[in-house]
Amino acid sequence: MTTSLKLLPTHAKALETCAYCPKLCRTACPVSNADRRETLTPWGKMSATWLAARGTVPLSRDVAAVAWACTGCLACRDSCDHENPVAATLLEARVLYRELGLAPQEVQDVRARFDARRARAREVLRALRELPGVESGARTVLALGSEQLVAPHGVSADIVRVAVGLSGPVRLLEACCGLPLLLAGDRPGFEAEQAHVERELEGADALLAAEPSCARALAKFAPEMLLARAHRNLGQFGRVSRLADVKLRWHDPCHLGRGLRLFDEPRALLARALGRQPEEFSRARERGECSGGGGLLPLTAKETSAEIADSRLRDHDALGGGTVVTACASSLRRFRQNGADAVDLHSILAESLASAR
Ligand code: SF4
Numbered sequence: 001m002t003t004s005l006k007l008l009p010t011h012a013k014a015l016e017t018c019a020y021c022p023k024l025c026r027t028a029c030p031v032s033n034a035d036r037r038e039t040l041t042p043w044g045k046m047s048a049t050w051l052a053a054r055g056t057v058p059l060s061r062d063v064a065a066v067a068w069a070c071t072g073c074l075a076c077r078d079s080c081d082h083e084n085p086v087a088a089t090l091l092e093a094r095v096l097y098r099e100l101g102l103a104p105q106e107v108q109d110v111r112a113r114f115d116a117r118r119a120r121a122r123e124v125l126r127a128l129r130e131l132p133g134v135e136s137g138a139r140t141v142l143a144l145g146s147e148q149l150v151a152p153h154g155v156s157a158d159i160v161r162v163a164v165g166l167s168g169p170v171r172l173l174e175a176c177c178g179l180p181l182l183l184a185g186d187r188p189g190f191e192a193e194q195a196h197v198e199r200e201l202e203g204a205d206a207l208l209a210a211e212p213s214c215a216r217a218l219a220k221f222a223p224e225m226l227l228a229r230a231h232r233n234l235g236q237f238g239r240v241s242r243l244a245d246v247k248l249r250w251h252d253p254c255h256l257g258r259g260l261r262l263f264d265e266p267r268a269l270l271a272r273a274l275g276r277q278p279e280e281f282s283r284a285r286e287r288g289e290c291s292g293g294g295g296l297l298p299l300t301a302k303e304t305s306a307e308i309a310d311s312r313l314r315d316h317d318a319l320g321g322g323t324v325v326t327a328c329a330s331s332l333r334r335f336r337q338n339g340a341d342a343v344d345l346h347s348i349l350a351e352s353l354a355s356a357r
């Protein structure tokens, strides 16, 4: 019977760096800020994983659950002098725990959830194929996140309009990056989805990605973020007059900002549409705070995830409220579930692009 997590051969350095650290990033973690348990700080999660890898603590569902108490926001990495890869290490631990049958109950049925969402996403894709500029033979491929595809209020159609407006005809990627499976610890499932993406991209010249976390998961296919392309074509965007008196506050999605280092670009695009700079949260850019929607936290720790979003929204209200703008579908859903007026940046950009024509 396995008595230790087989993580030391590949991740000993990262685990030991945290285990011997005086918890310098402890205030950075949205999870332990919302659920104040020492084991949920980045140090606590890595130390528990290190003990599990050394065989010092018995492997159990409780120990495994710690690896799922992470949104993958990268805030600890950016607060760490060693830039220690906490999220990536915990992700690897999830894979090993799943193989041992110790993944949390809430993510056991991820395959069924994934397939159900894919079925809904396929229906949306079918409708999107009718939009002008979507062509099956186009050599530019547009990847929408599955969360974007099932989001209400036509977010996916707005994304397609922006992509076509900037790049001409696009083909829609019919495959998913597989990230939800990997977050549940299902690496074989993730790799099968990535192989599907590879087949879909045969003959393509360029891959545009609309969802920051998908773009990172698709890194080996060298995607370009649609927002980065939009920023390179800033002159094509015009003022949206209906937003003249609307207070809009930009929320940095973790994977767009800390993940892909796109901080200035969304602000410049919003400023172009508004004719002024957007409002900011108290902590923004590199220090921007997570919405609580990532890493499957809404499944594994529902209340903690909601408290993280509430904390962002208390800050938003204290600063004068208004509408939250983001470019991450999980954040959009999380903020809306918590009662906020929230909008996807691509929806504003679709209007902004049309107003300039
Ligand atoms: S991520 Fe860095 S700062 Fe945080 S506990 Fe680990 S080593 Fe320390």
Ligand code: SF4
Pocket (backbone or CB within 6 Å): 028, 029, 030, 031, 032, 041, 042, 045, 069, 070, 071, 072, 073, 074, 075, 076, 077, 086, 087
């Ligand atoms: S990546 Fe974010 S949620 Fe995960 S441990 Fe680090 S700070 Fe906490």
